[in-house]
Amino acid sequence: MSEPLLRVRDLHVGFPVRRGLLGREVARVRAVDGVSFEIARGATLGLVGESGSGKSTTARAILRLVEPSAGSIRLGETELRSLGGRALRRERRRMQMVFQDPYASLDPRMTVFDAIAEPLRVHARLSRAELERRVAELANQTGLDASFLRRYPHEMSGGQRQRVGIARAVALRPELVVLDEPVSALDVSVQAQILNLLAELQAELGLSYLFVAHDLAVVRHLADEVAVMYLGRIVEHAPVDELFEDPRHPYTRALLSAVPVPDPVVERSRKRVVLEGEVPSPLAPPSGCSFHPRCPEVIVRCRRERPPLVALGRSPREPAPGVGAGGARRVACWVATADEPGAPEA
Amino acid sequence: MSVLEIRELVTEFRTDDGVVRAVDGVSLSIARGEVLGLVGESGSGKSVTSLSILRLLPEPAARIAGGSILLRSKSGGELDLARATKAELARVRGDRVAMVFQDPMTSLNPYLRIGTQLAEVLELHRGMARPEAWERSRAMLEAVGIPDPGRRLNDHPHQLSGGMRQRVMIAMALLCEPELLLADEPTTALDVTIQAQILELVDAQRQRTGAAVLLVTHDLGVVARVADRVAVMYAGRIVEEGPTEAIFAEPFHPYTVGLARSVPRLDTPRGRRLEPIRGMPPRNLGPRRGCSFRARCDFALEVCAELDPERRAVGAEGSRHLVRCHSDDVAKMRATLPGVARRLEVLP
Numbered sequence: 001m002s003e004p005l006l007r008v009r010d011l012h013v014g015f016p017v018r019r020g021l022l023g024r025e026v027a028r029v030r031a032v033d034g035v036s037f038e039i040a041r042g043a044t045l046g047l048v049g050e051s052g053s054g055k056s057t058t059a060r061a062i063l064r065l066v067e068p069s070a071g072s073i074r075l076g077e078t079e080l081r082s083l084g085g086r087a088l089r090r091e092r093r094r095m096q097m098v099f100q101d102p103y104a105s106l107d108p109r110m111t112v113f114d115a116i117a118e119p120l121r122v123h124a125r126l127s128r129a130e131l132e133r134r135v136a137e138l139a140n141q142t143g144l145d146a147s148f149l150r151r152y153p154h155e156m157s158g159g160q161r162q163r164v165g166i167a168r169a170v171a172l173r174p175e176l177v178v179l180d181e182p183v184s185a186l187d188v189s190v191q192a193q194i195l196n197l198l199a200e201l202q203a204e205l206g207l208s209y210l211f212v213a214h215d216l217a218v219v220r221h222l223a224d225e226v227a228v229m230y231l232g233r234i235v236e237h238a239p240v241d242e243l244f245e246d247p248r249h250p251y252t253r254a255l256l257s258a259v260p261v262p263d264p265v266v267e268r269s270r271k272r273v274v275l276e277g278e279v280p281s282p283l284a285p286p287s288g289c290s291f292h293p294r295c296p297e298v299i300v301r302c303r304r305e306r307p308p309l310v311a312l313g314r315s316p317r318e319p320a321p322g323v324g325a326g327g328a329r330r331v332a333c334w335v336a337t338a339d340e341p342g343a344p345e346a
Numbered sequence: 347m348s349v350l351e352i353r354e355l356v357t358e359f360r361t362d363d364g365v366v367r368a369v370d371g372v373s374l375s376i377a378r379g380e381v382l383g384l385v386g387e388s389g390s391g392k393s394v395t396s397l398s399i400l401r402l403l404p405e406p407a408a409r410i411a412g413g414s415i416l417l418r419s420k421s422g423g424e425l426d427l428a429r430a431t432k433a434e435l436a437r438v439r440g441d442r443v444a445m446v447f448q449d450p451m452t453s454l455n456p457y458l459r460i461g462t463q464l465a466e467v468l469e470l471h472r473g474m475a476r477p478e479a480w481e482r483s484r485a486m487l488e489a490v491g492i493p494d495p496g497r498r499l500n501d502h503p504h505q506l507s508g509g510m511r512q513r514v515m516i517a518m519a520l521l522c523e524p525e526l527l528l529a530d531e532p533t534t535a536l537d538v539t540i541q542a543q544i545l546e547l548v549d550a551q552r553q554r555t556g557a558a559v560l561l562v563t564h565d566l567g568v569v570a571r572v573a574d575r576v577a578v579m580y581a582g583r584i585v586e587e588g589p590t591e592a593i594f595a596e597p598f599h600p601y602t603v604g605l606a607r608s609v610p611r612l613d614t615p616r617g618r619r620l621e622p623i624r625g626m627p628p629r630n631l632g633p634r635r636g637c638s639f640r641a642r643c644d645f646a647l648e649v650c651a652e653l654d655p656e657r658r659a660v661g662a663e664g665s666r667h668l669v670r671c672h673s674d675d676v677a678k679m680r681a682t683l684p685g686v687a688r689r690l691e692v693l694p
Contacts, residue, residue: 050537051508157626187387188564192608192620199619214537217567221610221620244612258542259612260567264590266613267570274546275539277493278509 003076004038005208006062006176011035011071013054013061017283029282031057032068033232036309039176044202044209046223046240048216048255052279053229059178059212063095064088075176093123096169100181102161106153112139112164113149119171134171141204142167143197159190163197170201178210183218195221216259220244228252231282231290234309238329248312248329248336250297289334297335307332312340348375348418349525349558350399355413355428357391357398360406367630368394370582371413373657376526376558381549383573383590384562385605389627390579392562396528399427399560400445401435417442417526441471444519448531450511454503460487460514461499467521486517490547509540516547523555530562545572566609570594575666578602581638582630588660588667596680598660598669600643603679621682637672645673 013032016025032054039045049055061068073080078091099105106115116135120126139149142163153161169177183191213219219226220240227237236249247253254273261267275294280286286293292302309332331337357369369391376382386392397403399415415427447453455463464483468474487495490513503511519527533541549572552559563569569576577587586599597603604623625642640650649672661667
């Protein structure tokens with residue numbers, strides 16, 4: 001396996017909760033609470049979880065759109081957390097983001113041409129002719145007809161706008177693209193077009209994707225590996241087919257069983273784990289394993305001690321590999337890892 | 347015996363570009379205790395259909411231009427909601443017919459306590475006094491799985507999570523045990539584990555009270571899980587309707603096939619290229635000529651440009667499987683569906 005492109009170690013992001021007239025900080029929400037993973041070059045990591053799981057905050061912290069409070073983020077050889085100002089701006093070219101709502105992320109007064117040209121104007125010194133050639137090339141790559149370049153965002157459909165968002169993101173030939181719910185605002189027939197486009201661009205440009213989504217079927221389609229988050233932590237991380245065919249964490253199992261499959265024969269024969277209750281407030285996370293109040297398999301230890309993320313089938317001395325195709329699966333659950341050599345003693 | 351029978355409904359919107367027929371000749375019926383899934387993409391007219399039933403359209407820009415919406419009572423009485431007076435509609439809304447929307451915050455009053463909003467429904471429709479209405483409301487919150495319901499009655503909507511608010515909406519809709527429940531994308535804004543809870547809740551209530559349910563959604567998975575019958579809308583029309591199993595396993599319309607091909611599925615391995623439906627839906631401006639789907643259709647014939655396809659019965663005898671399509675090359679259409687072998691793959 002090649003050197004990973006992105007290496008995230010023990011990432012923490014906290015948000016202050018302010019109260020009262022003076023806005024004193026009365027508490028901190030641990031939105032991301034010790035997250036570690038790696039993404040290989042050309043690979044896709046799917047980051048899934050429900051609202052409040054910290055998946056979007058994790059993605060934003062990697063791009064330094066929110067400030068991490070602790071941890072390390074390495075892109076290739078560069079530690080991003082220590083960078084500031086110009087150096088950070090330079091590294092940002094290497095990583096780009098595609099947002100959920102292309103309508104909100106495009107300037108309504110900019111034509112499609114200007115929207116795609118904007119990152120090139122800021123970061124690359126190109127002559128007018130070079131700029132026009134490059135924008136035309138990007139439009140072509142993302143399936144936008146040349147006639148669209150003179151149009152404004154409101155004249156386009158959601159799918160076309162998302163193509164513009166993607167063209168902007170790949171304009172500077174980044175190595176990593178963070179996709180934050182890139183198709184969840186689109187109709188199903190259009191979703192498929194965008195997912196196919198993302199797959200094509202990845203193969204063509206050798207991009208690595210961090211794919212944040214709540215739709216597990218979409219993630220299964222695009223990701224090589226999947227990390228499942230719950231209340232700010234990764235609870236399970238595995239190669240995609242392993243995770244979907246043999247989920248080990250009770251939360252992953254419940255999550256998968258909750259997703260309806262567009263097939264009545266399958267749907268009506270499935271055994272379903274319906275979780276009770278809701279995700280607790282990250283302001284007051286439960287003791288021990290934060291999933292224990294909703295877990296159908298809870299044991300005494302879960303209420304007292306937080307389970308570490310353990311690589312299955314490895315000795316305790318061997319470090320858990322972040323990931324990368326062929327990486328071992330990691331699970332944070334006392335029940336699922338009870339018989340593992342790497343699991344800490346009770 | 348159907349609780350709701352819609353015949354040739356036409357709903358029009360006046361726009362700057364002319365009159366748009368958002369709903370263009372929709373006919374459907376729902377029996378007691380039956381769930382009809384109404385699916386389609388944005389702009390297909392599925393939500394306008396459900397809003398037309400309770401006449402919740404933004405008038406005067408929108409109007410029902412034709413057809414009838416018959417609501418049948420158990421005693422055999424018939425009320426045409428398309429022609430009902432304001433007073434008749436006020437009596438029906440929230441009582442015999444209730445509606446659940448995607449975003450509960452648009453229908454809950456942010457200034458009023460949950461209990462006040464629920465109790466008012468019973469005071470209005472059942473003439474209950476406040477203490478009795480309050481107690482019934484508490485029992486209903488409990489029935490929809492809200493913990494500590496007595497205390498929740500005193501809360502305002504913003505104090506509840508999204509899933510809890512949706513439960514309150516459902517509780518409100520069920521207070522008068524409606525004969526017909528209209529649910530418009532009731533779980534779209536919710537996380538999947540909460541969605542599963544809400545779908546079970548709707549199903550349990552349907553079984554308990556025998557309500558007919560119109561479930562409007564874009565999510566084929568949700569429909570596969572809970573609907574008895576499915577109607578697929580495209581450009582203001584129902585292009586195919588039938589039993590859920592038949593719609594998924596033996597579809598007759600190229601659009602239904604296209605939808606099934608384009609969705610990524612949890613139970614199919616990676617690497618299957620999705621087959622999007624090319625192009626985009628039309629806007630239903632001006633008179634209809636030929637089939638609206640023909641420009642995006644892989645099976646279009648010459649006749650499709652000339653003649654709007656009529657409804658015709660297909661599939662098993664007595665299955666009430668209807669389609670609007672000239673092509674009968676269904677074998678070729680279905681050959682492109684995700685295979686049966688894949689469908690049998692193990693799912694957790």
